[in-house]
Amino acid sequence: MSPPRKPPSRRATPRPPGSLPRLAPRRGAAAAARARAAAIEAVDAARAAAAGAGVAEPTVECAPLPGCEPGSSLPMAARIERWYAARGWAPFDFQRALATAVAAGESGLLHATTGAGKTYAAWFAALARWAAAGAPSPSGTRRGPPAPPLTLLWLTPMRALAADTGRALQAPLAELGCDWRVGVRSGDTAASERAAQDRRLPTALVTTPESLSLLLSRAEAAQTLGAVAIVVVDEWHELLGNKRGVQVQLALARLRRWNPALVVWGLSATLGNLDHARAALLGPAHAAQGRLLRGEVPKQLQIDTLLPSAPARFPWAGHLGMQMLPQVVAEIDASATALVFVNTRSQAELWYQALLDARPDWAGLLALHHGSLDADSRAWVEAGLKAGTLKAVVCTSSLDLGVDFLPVERVLQIGSPKGVARLLQRAGRSGHAPGRPSRVTLVPTQSLELVEAAAARAAAEAGHVEARRSPEQPMDVLVQHLVTVALGGGFRPDALLAEVRGCHAYRALDEAAWQWALDFVGRGGAALVAYPDYRRVAPDEGGVWRVPDARLARRHRMGIGTIVSDAGISVRYWGGRGAAGGRLGTVEESFVARLRPGDCFLFAGRLLELVRVHEMTAWVRRASGARPAVPRWNGGRMPLSSELAAAVVAALDDAADGRFDAPELERARPLLELQARWSALPRRGALLAETLKTREGHHLFLYPFAGRAVHLGLASLFAWRLARTRPLSFSIAVNDYGLTLLCAEDPDWDAALGAGLFEAGDLLGDVLASLNAGELARRRFREIARVSGLVFTGYPGEARSTRQLQASAGLFYEVFRNHDPANLLLDQAEQEVLRQELELGRLEAALAAMRAARLLRAPLRRPSPFAFPLLVERMREKLSTEKLADRIRRMLDELERAADAPAVSRAAPSAAREG
DNA sequence: CCATCCTTGCCTTCGC
Numbered sequence: 001m002s003p004p005r006k007p008p009s010r011r012a013t014p015r016p017p018g019s020l021p022r023l024a025p026r027r028g029a030a031a032a033a034r035a036r037a038a039a040i041e042a043v044d045a046a047r048a049a050a051a052g053a054g055v056a057e058p059t060v061e062c063a064p065l066p067g068c069e070p071g072s073s074l075p076m077a078a079r080i081e082r083w084y085a086a087r088g089w090a091p092f093d094f095q096r097a098l099a100t101a102v103a104a105g106e107s108g109l110l111h112a113t114t115g116a117g118k119t120y121a122a123w124f125a126a127l128a129r130w131a132a133a134g135a136p137s138p139s140g141t142r143r144g145p146p147a148p149p150l151t152l153l154w155l156t157p158m159r160a161l162a163a164d165t166g167r168a169l170q171a172p173l174a175e176l177g178c179d180w181r182v183g184v185r186s187g188d189t190a191a192s193e194r195a196a197q198d199r200r201l202p203t204a205l206v207t208t209p210e211s212l213s214l215l216l217s218r219a220e221a222a223q224t225l226g227a228v229a230i231v232v233v234d235e236w237h238e239l240l241g242n243k244r245g246v247q248v249q250l251a252l253a254r255l256r257r258w259n260p261a262l263v264v265w266g267l268s269a270t271l272g273n274l275d276h277a278r279a280a281l282l283g284p285a286h287a288a289q290g291r292l293l294r295g296e297v298p299k300q301l302q303i304d305t306l307l308p309s310a311p312a313r314f315p316w317a318g319h320l321g322m323q324m325l326p327q328v329v330a331e332i333d334a335s336a337t338a339l340v341f342v343n344t345r346s347q348a349e350l351w352y353q354a355l356l357d358a359r360p361d362w363a364g365l366l367a368l369h370h371g372s373l374d375a376d377s378r379a380w381v382e383a384g385l386k387a388g389t390l391k392a393v394v395c396t397s398s399l400d401l402g403v404d405f406l407p408v409e410r411v412l413q414i415g416s417p418k419g420v421a422r423l424l425q426r427a428g429r430s431g432h433a434p435g436r437p438s439r440v441t442l443v444p445t446q447s448l449e450l451v452e453a454a455a456a457r458a459a460a461e462a463g464h465v466e467a468r469r470s471p472e473q474p475m476d477v478l479v480q481h482l483v484t485v486a487l488g489g490g491f492r493p494d495a496l497l498a499e500v501r502g503c504h505a506y507r508a509l510d511e512a513a514w515q516w517a518l519d520f521v522g523r524g525g526a527a528l529v530a531y532p533d534y535r536r537v538a539p540d541e542g543g544v545w546r547v548p549d550a551r552l553a554r555r556h557r558m559g560i561g562t563i564v565s566d567a568g569i570s571v572r573y574w575g576g577r578g579a580a581g582g583r584l585g586t587v588e589e590s591f592v593a594r595l596r597p598g599d600c601f602l603f604a605g606r607l608l609e610l611v612r613v614h615e616m617t618a619w620v621r622r623a624s625g626a627r628p629a630v631p632r633w634n635g636g637r638m639p640l641s642s643e644l645a646a647a648v649v650a651a652l653d654d655a656a657d658g659r660f661d662a663p664e665l666e667r668a669r670p671l672l673e674l675q676a677r678w679s680a681l682p683r684r685g686a687l688l689a690e691t692l693k694t695r696e697g698h699h700l701f702l703y704p705f706a707g708r709a710v711h712l713g714l715a716s717l718f719a720w721r722l723a724r725t726r727p728l729s730f731s732i733a734v735n736d737y738g739l740t741l742l743c744a745e746d747p748d749w750d751a752a753l754g755a756g757l758f759e760a761g762d763l764l765g766d767v768l769a770s771l772n773a774g775e776l777a778r779r780r781f782r783e784i785a786r787v788s789g790l791v792f793t794g795y796p797g798e799a800r801s802t803r804q805l806q807a808s809a810g811l812f813y814e815v816f817r818n819h820d821p822a823n824l825l826l827d828q829a830e831q832e833v834l835r836q837e838l839e840l841g842r843l844e845a846a847l848a849a850m851r852a853a854r855l856l857r858a859p860l861r862r863p864s865p866f867a868f869p870l871l872v873e874r875m876r877e878k879l880s881t882e883k884l885a886d887r888i889r890r891m892l893d894e895l896e897r898a899a900d901a902p903a904v905s906r907a908a909p910s911a912a913r914e915g
Numbered sequence: 916c917c918a919t920c921c922t923t924g925c926c927t928t929c930g931c
Contacts (some may be wrong), residue, residue: 565924
């Protein structure tokens with residue numbers, strides 16, 4: 001528990017609690033330097049005065065870090081204060097509270113807004129604890145025993161962030177005159193540094209969850225990691241909700257077993273469920289005593305929207321948003337540096353090109369950053385951002401994290417932010433320093449996104465942020481961990497079971513599941529007994545389970561981790577000039593398969609011509625002219641979050657009541673009024689059901705606002721239930737707002753809607769049957785097979801194609817289904833499909849809401865503004881891009897003619913005029 | 916002229 005509070009004592013710079021930190025005012029370097037010098041002088045003068053009065057140095061107060069008690073031999077506190085003062089910062093209350101807690105040996109979770117200075121706060125808190133524990137003091141004044149090899153572990157989710165953090169932690173050490181060593185270990189760490197670390201680890205190590213697991217897999221793990229006293233898990237919100245977070249839970253349990261007094265702190269951005277985040281980090285035995293510190297500093301946050309200048313010409317559908325190009329150019333022009341976030345990689349390529357076309361003078365100042373670009377070019381972009389030499393970067397989520405401490409002035413978000421947490425995260429990329437305001441500007445790409453923009457701002461201001469939950473008992477991660485621990489010195493099952501149950505994810509692991517896992521690493525379970533490769537772990541004469549086979553040990557180490565990604569086709573320059581052999585990045589096999597040599601495509605911000613494809617590599621050269629193809633990647637499809645969807649419905653509610661206070665709503669007003677006139681506005685407590693008859697057949701449009709994944713589940717469910725009573729066939733389409741069913745025959749929608757379509761019934765059974773869940777589970781099994789070590793992805797440099805990998809994972813799936821149906825990995829695949837892909841819980845809730853809702857029936861004579869994007873979505877699957885464009889133009893022409901009333905001439909459908 | 920689907924990490928081993 002906290003040490004007794006000291007009575008308030010003299011302060012050199014009194015400061016009311018909770019007040020903002022003083023920043024060195026930005027009025028020129030000379031003035032700033034003077035301000036810093038003055039601050040340092042003030043601290044030093046206070047120290048000198050205190051020393052003169054015969055007071056021991058640690059009591060010298062310039063808002064000292066708590067825990068640094070008089071006589072505790074901690075000049076550290078004063079040094080840290082001085083370091084802060086030199087930057088014109090004063091510590092926040094949360095930073096003091098953190099230092100107090102850490103000094104007292106407590107664990108917990110620190111929630112702080114991005115850019116609040118949490119990194120330094122946690123670092124200094126750890127230093128204070130460390131010093132209090134008798135580790136070496138600042139240079140020259142060694143006390144106590146020499147430092148143990150490794151005392152502080154700092155985990156980050158990204159290599160780039162690890163490198164940044166390593167530097168950030170080192171700098172204050174040097175300035176504070178400490179001789180403690182900070183090291184970084186990740187896949188980026190050079191071989192020489194790696195070798196040095198193998199001889200002796202630094203006192204503080206910044207690393208990734210995967211690299212930590214690798215350290216745990218070494219025979220001498222207990223010696224090298226056994227003395228770790230403090231662990232800081234940075235960006236815990238990023239790890240919490242996935243298997244990487246579970247891997248961290250397991251690693252922490254291991255470290256705590258070696259050192260029961262282990263102090264663990266998570267650093268997290270805003271989450272809707274911070275209590276759970278703490279529980280998952282600390283585990284069932286420690287969660288209750290764990291602290292939850294809220295570092296809610298008054299960070300100024302501004303969310304605004306670029307309103308389309310000509311709303312009459314703003315489109316009804318689509319997500320590219322190129323109509324906003326001139327305005328985006330103007331915004332970039334007006335700021336020193338900007339990040340332009342888009343939602344997909346191909347959109348990033350297109351926007352980068354469009355911006356360069358609009359402003360050729362920005363060549364060299366504009367950059368592109370997404371996950372399929374070569375690591376070197378991404379590193380170049382990140383360095384350019386840090387150095388402030390870039391005007392703007394068009395990027396995907398790849399710049400959500402990492403590259404900390406950027407001098408970014410503006411953040412633009414093109415298209416839907418999809419979630420409140422994401423929006424806040426991106427806003428935090430600007431003004432990334434304590435006390436500086438953050439600003440994000442939303443750029444809607446179509447009319448309904450105007451509503452979403454108003455909703456996103458309202459939800460962010462109300463603090464409705466999404467929750468993230470730890471996975472429950474993933475057996476693939478446990479299996480991997482068992483082999484890791486068997487390698488890392490071996491284990492005795494009883495002791496390891498207790499340790500594993502100390503993790504939140506495995507708190508309820510029963511004996512049967514545990515025995516299954518042991519059996520699986522021991523002999524591959526019932527189905528694989530005949531294969532020696534799956535006899536990975538065996539007890540020795542002493543009853544300690546180890547990995548006897550060196551070859552299997554090596555394989556395992558190379559497969560550690562829970563991220564599974566497809567091997568893409570590598571794109572490289574062909575022959576000739578200087579750039580020959582240079583790597584540009586990766587594209588998907590399916591994209592390259594459609595190209596022939598000589599075809600052009602746009603990639604990595606360049607126009608390229610395909611020369612040849614050979615062994616998973618597409619060789620290219622620079623090209624000019626020609627209409628290029630643009631690669632598409634089949635990434636994950638993030639659905640609109642429940643929080644944001646609820647905010648959209650609330651905004652529509654406002655509109656239905658005639659309130660158009662938000663400027664975005666006012667701008668969308670003509671469209672919303674048209675929707676109300678032709679159909680009705682969806683609103684809270686009501687379910688809008690539109691029907692339309694076209695040449696194609698009978699359409700039904702429903703708007704549950706539950707995100708695209710749930711809508712896909714609902715649409716399949718409805719189609720399946722309807723076809724059960726009469727042999728009808730439906731085609732379906734979904735987006736984040738709603739879903740549509742189309743039937744060639746008349747299914748009598750009114751009867752269908754009244755006949756228990758939304759009943760829960762045997763929901764699970766119906767959903768599984770309607771979606772061909774077996775096939776989904778089979779696909780899901782690929783990742784599970786990789787993580788559990790069934791599938792070996794090959795040695796580095798030896799590229800195996802996705803198809804091969806899928807085939808062998810599929811083989812295991814079949815073998816288990818036929819010969820080992822009790823295999824828990826099969827259950828896991830099903831559970832992951834239901835929970836993650838279908839969001840079954842959200843689907844149930846949506847269905848219940850639809851049952852309870854008042855039905856708004858709207859027979860349409862022509863597609864409504866809400867129905868139109870769904871209609872387009874459905875056609876997209878069958879038509880080529882050009883044909884689709886023709887169709888959309890024709891449809892909008894028709895709509896414009898239909899809507900020949902005054903309300904419509906100023907309404908969005910006249911976007912048709914562009915056609 | 917239309918355009919959609921994100922991100923994250925990672926090895927070894929030996930003999931000279």
